[in-house]
Amino acid sequence: MTDGSMRRRKGWSTMADVAREAGVSLMTVSRVYKRPDSVSQRTREKVLETGNRLGFSPNSIAGNLASGRTSMIGIVVPSLRNSNNATSIQGMADYLRQASYHFMIANTGYSMEDETAVVKAFMQRRPDGMVLTGTRHGRETIDLLKAAHVPVVETWETRGPFIDMATGFKNYEAARRITRHLVDRGYRRIGYIDYPAIGLDRYIERLRGLKEELKAAGFEPVSIVSPLDPGDLYQDASSFRGGSLGLRKLQEASGDINAVLCASDILAVGVLFECQRQGLRVPDQLAVAGFGDFEIAAEVPPGLTTIRTHGYQIGWNAAEMLVTRINQPRAEIPLRDVGYELVVRGSS
Amino acid sequence: MTDGSMRRRKGWSTMADVAREAGVSLMTVSRVYKRPDSVSQRTREKVLETGNRLGFSPNSIAGNLASGRTSMIGIVVPSLRNSNNATSIQGMADYLRQASYHFMIANTGYSMEDETAVVKAFMQRRPDGMVLTGTRHGRETIDLLKAAHVPVVETWETRGPFIDMATGFKNYEAARRITRHLVDRGYRRIGYIDYPAIGLDRYIERLRGLKEELKAAGFEPVSIVSPLDPGDLYQDASSFRGGSLGLRKLQEASGDINAVLCASDILAVGVLFECQRQGLRVPDQLAVAGFGDFEIAAEVPPGLTTIRTHGYQIGWNAAEMLVTRINQPRAEIPLRDVGYELVVRGSS
DNA sequence: TCCAATGTTGTTAGCGCTAACATTCCGCTT
DNA sequence: AAGCGGAATGTTAGCGCTAACAACATTGGA
Numbered sequence: 001m002t003d004g005s006m007r008r009r010k011g012w013s014t015m016a017d018v019a020r021e022a023g024v025s026l027m028t029v030s031r032v033y034k035r036p037d038s039v040s041q042r043t044r045e046k047v048l049e050t051g052n053r054l055g056f057s058p059n060s061i062a063g064n065l066a067s068g069r070t071s072m073i074g075i076v077v078p079s080l081r082n083s084n085n086a087t088s089i090q091g092m093a094d095y096l097r098q099a100s101y102h103f104m105i106a107n108t109g110y111s112m113e114d115e116t117a118v119v120k121a122f123m124q125r126r127p128d129g130m131v132l133t134g135t136r137h138g139r140e141t142i143d144l145l146k147a148a149h150v151p152v153v154e155t156w157e158t159r160g161p162f163i164d165m166a167t168g169f170k171n172y173e174a175a176r177r178i179t180r181h182l183v184d185r186g187y188r189r190i191g192y193i194d195y196p197a198i199g200l201d202r203y204i205e206r207l208r209g210l211k212e213e214l215k216a217a218g219f220e221p222v223s224i225v226s227p228l229d230p231g232d233l234y235q236d237a238s239s240f241r242g243g244s245l246g247l248r249k250l251q252e253a254s255g256d257i258n259a260v261l262c263a264s265d266i267l268a269v270g271v272l273f274e275c276q277r278q279g280l281r282v283p284d285q286l287a288v289a290g291f292g293d294f295e296i297a298a299e300v301p302p303g304l305t306t307i308r309t310h311g312y313q314i315g316w317n318a319a320e321m322l323v324t325r326i327n328q329p330r331a332e333i334p335l336r337d338v339g340y341e342l343v344v345r346g347s348s
Numbered sequence: 349m350t351d352g353s354m355r356r357r358k359g360w361s362t363m364a365d366v367a368r369e370a371g372v373s374l375m376t377v378s379r380v381y382k383r384p385d386s387v388s389q390r391t392r393e394k395v396l397e398t399g400n401r402l403g404f405s406p407n408s409i410a411g412n413l414a415s416g417r418t419s420m421i422g423i424v425v426p427s428l429r430n431s432n433n434a435t436s437i438q439g440m441a442d443y444l445r446q447a448s449y450h451f452m453i454a455n456t457g458y459s460m461e462d463e464t465a466v467v468k469a470f471m472q473r474r475p476d477g478m479v480l481t482g483t484r485h486g487r488e489t490i491d492l493l494k495a496a497h498v499p500v501v502e503t504w505e506t507r508g509p510f511i512d513m514a515t516g517f518k519n520y521e522a523a524r525r526i527t528r529h530l531v532d533r534g535y536r537r538i539g540y541i542d543y544p545a546i547g548l549d550r551y552i553e554r555l556r557g558l559k560e561e562l563k564a565a566g567f568e569p570v571s572i573v574s575p576l577d578p579g580d581l582y583q584d585a586s587s588f589r590g591g592s593l594g595l596r597k598l599q600e601a602s603g604d605i606n607a608v609l610c611a612s613d614i615l616a617v618g619v620l621f622e623c624q625r626q627g628l629r630v631p632d633q634l635a636v637a638g639f640g641d642f643e644i645a646a647e648v649p650p651g652l653t654t655i656r657t658h659g660y661q662i663g664w665n666a667a668e669m670l671v672t673r674i675n676q677p678r679a680e681i682p683l684r685d686v687g688y689e690l691v692v693r694g695s696s
Numbered sequence: 697t698c699c700a701a702t703g704t705t706g707t708t709a710g711c712g713c714t715a716a717c718a719t720t721c722c723g724c725t726t
Numbered sequence: 727a728a729g730c731g732g733a734a735t736g737t738t739a740g741c742g743c744t745a746a747c748a749a750c751a752t753t754g755g756a
Contacts, residue, residue, distance in 0.1 A: 011496075011497060012474075012496075012742095014741095014742055015742065015743065016742075016743095024705075024706090025705065025706045025707080026706090026707095026742090026743080026744095027707080028705060028706080030743065030744060031704095031705085031744095034744085038703090039704075040704065040705090043704080043705080057468070057471055057472055058472055058742090058743080059413075059472065059474060059741090059742055060472045060473050060474075060743090061412045061413050061418060061474055061741090061743090062413050062711090062742035062743040062744085063742080063743050063744070064409045064711090064743085065407075065409050065410050065711050065712070065741085065742080065743070065744090066710080066711055066742075066744040066745075067711085067743080067744055067745075068711070068744095072452075079438070080434055080437050080438045080441055081431070081434045081438055083429070086428055086431075086434060087429060089428050090427070090428045090429050093428055093453070093454065093455060097454065102452045102454070102473065103452060104420075104450045104452055105441070105451070105453060106441065106445065106450070107438070121450070122450070123405055124405055124407065124408045125408050125409060125450065126360075126407060126408075147359070147403060148359075149359060239643055240643055240644055240648075241643065241646075241647055269644075270647060273647050276649045277649050295587055295589065296588055296617075298589075299588035299589055299592065299618060299621050300621055301621055301624045301625050360712095362711095362713085363712065363713065372735080372736090373735065373736045373737080374713080374736090374737095375713095375736060375737080378713065378714060379714095379734095379735085382714085386734080387735085388733085388735090391734080391735085406712090406713080407711090407712055407713070409711090409713090410711070410712035410713040410714090410741090411712080411714070412741090413711090413712080413714090413741045413743085414712075414713040414714040414715075414740080415714055415741085416714095416741070
């Protein structure tokens with residue numbers, strides 16, 4: 001008698017409305033919106049016209065339930081404020097958009113418990129794929145994802161083992177490369193400012209690379225400093241302030257360093273700022289090197305020597321790998337290494 | 349005969365499985381996971397134990413369809429790489445997480461057509477709320493959102509009209525405030541480096557504030573420069589490089605400026621870098637001021653004078669307003685102005 | 697002219713869950 | 727012992743869409 005059940009939500013019209021109005025079956029309407037080519041042009045136009053007239057918008061929630069596919073990707077990052085992540089998120093966004101996928105993001109605040117909670121919550125929405133940052137994850141996270149048989153890409157490192165697929169680069173090698181550059185330039189007393197977050201694989205690898213390369217060159221172990229207390233992490237793991245503090249700590253620990261390598265460009269720029277305040281000439285009195293090649297590295301005087309990473313490409317790859325696997329579930333998708341480059345600028 | 353239909357997806361067990369196994373009705377299982385308090389402790393424990401044993405995870409897609417609520421928020425930003433946005437996204441993320449909502453994000457690349465496309469696509473997933481950046485939107489976007497009767501919050505400006513709700517601050521007044529500061533300090537020949545993206549309300553307001561304040565002080569119109577071609581925008585509307593170029597353009601246009609105001613801190617830091625390269629003393633030969641109070645403003649020597657904004661609070665507010673409105677659809681939710689502060693540092 | 701192959705449209709049976717209502721259970725009062 | 731109210735649980739009827747298959751047109755070749 002009335003137009004429908006009490007449970008009809010909001011004001012949306014449904015495929016059934018359009019079908020009735022256009023004088024076709026429900027399935028034909030579905031086809032018009034999902035695979036327009038499978039419907040004759042005449043029918044298609046009639047249905048679309050009716051749909052527009054009724055302000056119809058397909059309810060993808062219903063479609064998801066019926067088809068078992070959500071076209072939704074879950075992305076997990078440590079922090080949303082980190083510009084590294086931002087670049088690779090943009091890469092994913094650009095790929096996913098043209099492939100008609102959407103994504104949800106959540107941050108873990110560098111905590112494995114939160115990561116597990118986030119992954120659990122995401123899984124309830126049955127994403128078609130998941131992207132994780134890094135390759136170290138809690139046992140529970142790993143089991144959860146493996147049991148769900150959902151395609152997973154881990155990013156920013158290429159050192160396994162992986163849950164499923166991965167794209168990134170060899171942080172270990174990259175760190176050796178830039179350390180070697182400093183050594184080749186004649187710097188012998190090298191300090192290192194670590195990323196303050198604990199246990200992130202890619203930073204562990206960078207530190208390992210530094211140590212190995214110095215050992216290979218026959219040097220003393222360097223001074224290593226983590227500029228912030230872990231408790232401060234949540235706000236911003238990588239900060240300019242951390243770089244300044246780090247340099248001061250290094251100077252206290254061993255006054256005679258003549259080069260500083262940082263786990264990220266942001267920290268390195270903080271060091272440059274501190275040098276400026278202290279009147280230290282870069283690179284004459286202190287050489288500085290970073291990691292990441294963010295925009296600021298090229299702009300800050302005298303230019304920051306760094307490792308160029310390819311965050312955008314990592315994001316793009318991750319998305320592409322997921323979509324490929326979703327469409328071809330048996331496809332074997334190999335690790336994609338996006339590489340890195342040493343970029344030498346005025347700071348060394 | 350077999351355990352179910354061909355259409356059963358993946359390996360997930362369902363509420364029906366848990367109900368059968370635990371010897372209760374489907375509805376009881378639903379209650380255990382949705383409103384645990386409405387079930388006796390004995391039953392709850394039995395059901396949870398069974399659920400865990402079967403690796404059950406409630407399918408929220410199905411729940412969404414049945415309940416007409418998705419607990420999903422759609423967030424639209426111009427760019428994912430912009431650290432302004434990143435801060436307010438983090439604010440939303442933190443609020444939404446504790447309120448058990450998830451969110452999807454998409455970027456428009458500063459294009460109104462893309463904004464409309466994004467909003468259209470999001471609406472198909474029937475989000476419970478939408479957050480837009482800024483208060484200027486295409487006619488179609490506005491109509492779409494109004495017709496959908498979905499709660500909407502617009503952010504970063506408080507000058508209406510609004511689609512629904514809004515939180516932000518008065519960019520116009522903030523720009524007047526920092527301009528007045530420069531005037532009070534005795535600077536008379538002030539250049540302005542605008543944000544290169546076109547037509548963003550908050551930047552229009554900032555420019556308007558600058559002009560009005562200078563007029564009120566009885567000064568000449570200032571030199572205004574937009575550092576990049578609009579074509580370059582998509583990558584990064586606000587860049588250090590843009591600041592450097594902007595200063596050079598200003599110097600060409602009118603060599604005798606003694607202060608520069610920038611539409612964002614990033615641009616202003618670019619100006620500071622360029623000063624350093626040119627050997628200009630800040631603030632003696634050139635005063636510099638920014639907008640935003642990003643972390644770098646406090647760290648870059650000699651400290652950047654700026655307007656502190658409250659991006660995190662804007663994000664938090666936006667999420668809170670949405671959730672309030674979702675729970676109380678008739679609630680009248682007033683504009684929330686988060687204010688701003690002038691922060692004076694060494695650069696002026 | 698007839699039939700197979702192809703293209704187009706329709707019918708059926710859910711996807712997994714929850715709102716709304718119905719029923720049962722339990723402890724307590726009278 | 728009967729009656730009552732509230733708490734706990736169950737039953738019913740979809741939410742709006744799509745997979746799978748069925749049926750019907752249309753075309754062109756034998």
